[in-house]
Amino acid sequence: MRCSEISGIRPGGKTALLLAVVVVLWTWLVVPSVGASARILEPEPAVGSADIVLLVDESSSLSTDDVRREREAAAVIALGEFAPASRVAVVGFGSDNGASGQSAVDVVCPPTIVATAQERQVLSDCIGRLRGRTAAEGDGTDHYAALSQAMSYLSGSAADQKMIFLLTDGRLDVGDSEAYGSTSSAEERNKVALEKVDETLAAARAKGVTVWPLGFGTVDRAQLDRFAAGGHQGSCGRGVAKPTATVIEGSGDVVWALLQAYRLGRCAGGGEPREVTLDPGATAETTVDIPLIATDGSIVVVKQDPRLAVEYVDPDGRAVPKNGTVDDSTFQVSGENGAVEALRVVNPKPGPWTVRLKSFPNLPRTTATAVVTWQGAVRAVLTVDPPSPTAGQEVAIALALRTRTRPITDPAALSGLDFAVDSGFAGPVTLTDDGRAPDTAAGDGIHTGRATVPADAKGDFEVTGTVSGVGIASDTRSVRVPIATGPPELSATTSLDDTEAAPGAAIDGVVEVANTSGRARRVRLQLADIAPGTLVSVPGDATTFDVPPAGRESRPFRLDFADATPLGVNSFTLVLVDDEVPEVVIHRRQFTVDVVRPTPYARIGVVGGGVLVAVAALVAFVVWRRRRDVRGLVLHLTDRGRPRGDLAAPEMPARRFRFAVEDHPGGPARLEHTDAADAYSLTRVGGALRLHHPTGEVRDFLLGDRVALAGELSLAVVDERAAVVDDVPTL
Template identity: 35%
Template sequence: MDTHDTAPVRGGPVTAPPAVGRAARGARRAAALLAVLLLAQPSPPALAAPAPARAAPAAPEPVELAIAVDQSGSLRASDVERERDAAGRIAVGEISAASRLTVLGFASADNDEQSPVDEVCPTTELDPVAREKTGECIGRLARRGEGTGTGTDFPAVIRQAVTRLGEHGADRPRVLFLLTDGKLDVTGSPAYGPDEDSRRENGERELRKALAEAADAEVQIWPLGFGEGIDEKALDAMAAGGYQGGCADLPDARPRATAVPDSTTLGNALQRAFAGARCLVTDPPVEDKPPADISVRLSPLATLATIVVSKGDPEVRATYYDPRGRKVEPGTRADGSRFELAGAGGEVESLRITDPRPGDWQVRLDAPEGHRDKLASVSVQWRGAVRSSIVMTPASPRPGEEVRIELGLQTRDDEGVSDPEDLRRLRVSGRLTGDGFAPQDLDLGDKGANGDGKAGDGRFTGTVRIPEGADGALKAVGVLGAVGLTADHRPFLTRTAPVNPDVRAELRVDDAEVHPGESVPFVLLASNDSGEPRTLRLYPRDTEPGAVDVSPAEITLAPGESVNRGGTLTVDAGQRPHRLTARVEVLDLGERGRPLDAKLVGLDVTPVPPRWEVLWEKWWWALVSALVAVLGLTGYALWRRRQQATDVDPGGLRLSLTVPGGSGERTASEVDVPRGRGPWYRFDVLDEYGTDPRLHPSPGGEYAVQRDPRTGVRLRTPDGAERALPLGQDVPLHGEARLRVERGTAGGNRRGGGPAVVRWLADLLPRRRPAPGSGPGGGNGQQPAPGPHAPSSYDDDLSDAL
């Protein structure tokens, strides 16, 4: 993926630096990478661009850095104190230990014994020891007093900085941070003329010359405005007068002035300026008073990061925790990262992290009583890398044919980039080159329009028509524009196809979720209309070698043969959980590896679940079926048992006792059998031999009655004999009494009216028996005979439940 170099370059346009030394180093790195690739994986086909092997993050490019601090009388002591704080933040925030730093204090020389520039920190390489000493010498900066040269000599300090930045002759970016109110004042300096008017005019002329010298020496000037009445116009002119070649052709990477009117804006203003000058990604600092826990996010794109803590008070102590909650021990390596602490014990300190774990890092600020009143800030700045994978559909287009270009982004760990916060930092486009036509820019978007499948998924899509004059090789490559991010160059290489190609192929594969060691299916449709056998090769690219295995890897088609062949993409069993992205190509080996089709595939690698979860996913249908069968059988058995009880339940019958009387018979006693009394309803006949016999319900009665599904009713008499009778038949008892059993007013043996679910609930309710001695029957345990319409206790249970 093409990108503008993300570190300042020297000697020409940022896209083509002329420095021979840098080009030679780049050639050596490319040769070393190629050697690793040739040894690490099989030789790819002729047109194939090999997938780069995983490499350790590159060390940040060192710079020549100078900080010029205005000590003139136009500033207050508090302004110089804030300048001193800013200088300390820059010194500890520099990401490369190989960078060299010079700190200059400046005002003016109002006589021959004075110097306009004080070199408070001589040029030194910023290793951890040097950073500590730099903090000490920066602390000596102070506002000049009366009679010590209190003007503002910009020409002198710019020339001094240009000299120091170039004296080592290193082919490095050169950056000057100019901390001042922007007010040129050499009216008291004899070196600029005999009087104030000539000095003012000569000072302005010399400033223009000094800025031109800085531009010729490729020194960027980044002014930071402090004090009251900041001359922003003058600061802008100084930023524009220096070298304009930044790390990228983007507005944020070009030198610019930033005003810092008060201490509350210092952190944010300085951070933006420093990030722009050093081509770093940064977010606004987070502020709080100790004790406090402050969280800052590090993107998965980050390869090198610095957490800068401006404590406001040297007594404040900072403790760092990684996204897993583990305490960071400076000077150690852990979890693949290396940690270096600078500035501990001072007002500003920084933790430098190589190859940081992405996520939310915590900074815990503690301070003793009496040192908690000043606002502290925590900021993070980082440099990162992004990898691209690009495909063209159709893979071998014809001249004049419209093609779809799709580009996916990956982190250095081959993980897809889809976080909105990361995507908003990127400006993605593309470029199409080839034989027979001029290069064309590609408009790629991730907004779910113009062929893009889904907005915000990290896949940028666009369309372009292949020029009619295209004849031969084609190359599509992505272009990244972003401060602080480098990108690789992994193009899609192909050739134009004839109008009717002999061999065609289409690969069908979807994004999927998969566990390590498992596979996802694909389908390959291919045909061979040539007169000879052709071998197609399926090749995974743009991912770590061995991360994804394709099976089958090769398919041979006989002349005239068409296939619809299934296969699998298998994720290596050692893959950690993440979103794995790859480009899978179908190549025709008979045409020097011409791509027939290519797809970007996203595989969400998820942890292997526990064994019980695997068994459940595999056999859930059998377990559910068995459970349903058991519940069904149990329910049927209960229903059958209840049904059998219902078949003989005497509930709903009416017992009548008749005796002779007058010209016929009269009913001496009558009882409706309540529901839910069990299979037998027991009762006695009182005064059975007398003239006034009565039916008396009793749990221990000598008579009992139940239904008989065949005849109607079954009667048990005191002698223990049972007999089956039809309903409505009179049965002689002792004496003149006769017993008749017939359907009551409720009819049949219904369990009660209403919906079936109510009856089902009624069947489930327990039968409630009256306690001995309760009710109108007295203490003999006998139940009173309910009237024809009196509700039973079973009915009461149902009413209570409903």
């Protein structure tokens, strides 16, 4: 539609209309909304593409069962590949011994994109053309010809990963092939072919192609190791195996051995194969587990008998469509008419999936096996605080992980992944998520470390963070950090009073700002890096506040979580900027909040009416207030391990316990109550404690833990509140 055709708009007003549209789009995309972050259009995380060539031995030494299992193994990989932009080729190989019509390679499936069910069905059908050769067809083992054919497909590939999987039941054998010397002996021909293999592997290494050999039967292990070591040596991260050869006794395990090699090469996760036995006319079930971190995957069923029917049931007990969408998940099946069937799932619901198989009365007794392979499309979130440090200053570097649907904080889901940061000046930074400084909360998925800017540093430096490992498509983020030329005029810290909230509820927090500029300043609180689904905001009247010309100012704020905020972990970054010059970032810190269902008190009113609602609300409020009341806390100060006295929180209800550590000349340090803004401040946070240092550092710790203060001083906190009877109303 042209602008002049829009009702109410004159042709001459097209410029004004376009300008208005531009302004609206600019405001939506770039300008922060009230209390919210700038909306930055960034592509959602996606699994990387792979270019895969399966080289399958067709020599005459293969039995009928060997060939069947090779076909199943090839189908498990081809149909189970989960990235729609990936490409798969299947090439059989033997040898060319000079007879008419012979070819060392047999391209049964040319490179095929696996975006649609139809394309994957083409692969399922053509894999069935793999066969065992006769002597008349050239039944040697020409690894060079096979690898050369694979490289002809992969040399110019732009895929994120390029892989060759070589299935063979013997060593290289081209003794009857005159292509390697018309008058040479068999030994000389094999030597020439092996030299050509080395040349091809060098090309593979240069082009970033990994080689994963799998041998069964009578194979030369050293030769296969040589093949694996000759190609590209990339892996899925530090501590993850590089390409290696796998050797098994017979073809019985070839399907699962190849699947394991594929997972290592593809940086994919997965479970163990689950086998069931079906009698004629019977139904059998098994389960496969899809973890929280998985965003793309395939449930593959080796049916052996194509006539078996398969149904897939999600963790909620719903049978999902084989093609279609349910909630946020999409499904696509292939291979239903073959011995191997696969259901590709995008954004699967995490948990145990049931695979239900049905036989029919006229079918023989058989076995079937189900297995799942998956990967998480992830995005790393990297922050540096302070965002503009001075030379010689220490910075806190935090790295977290989220998928396209949710933040990931579960230690089990993160186990095995590598969180790595390079500071740009001091090399690798040690990261932890154990709640020990500089990490502020254990197990929140935010891995934190420290680095010190060199004393002579100038200009800026780049901090790089990478999350990698088996089970995810690794992601790297970089932050350019400018070095301030003098002491910072403004510095800040932020903290939240709780790490849990209900949908539609709020969490209180505190921002503390130190001003050394000598003039009053105004700062603005913003939200950034908001996780998918997280609906959180700072009320508009609390986004900006004034800071006096000198000293430290402490201001409360509130985070509101919308009713539609999803249950579970939600994450975001709090950012404080100079309101006069918003591009000057003063402070940046990542947070995670667990959004949980409201307590039963909130629902009692449906049964008992307004009075019960009021009483329940009062109970909930008193319990909430008590969880944060610092009464009962007692501080115990030590100096080099020697006790230096204690200090109890005031008996008046309060959410903050402010105190100072006074160092008297000629006497020991001691604790004192104070109302000064630059004092230590202690609060309760859920079942833990949070200590705000006068320097702005924030530490979370548990009762009984010892926390370092200045010099050799340390502090422990006990709670004597348990002995007090609470005046909590009862229903």
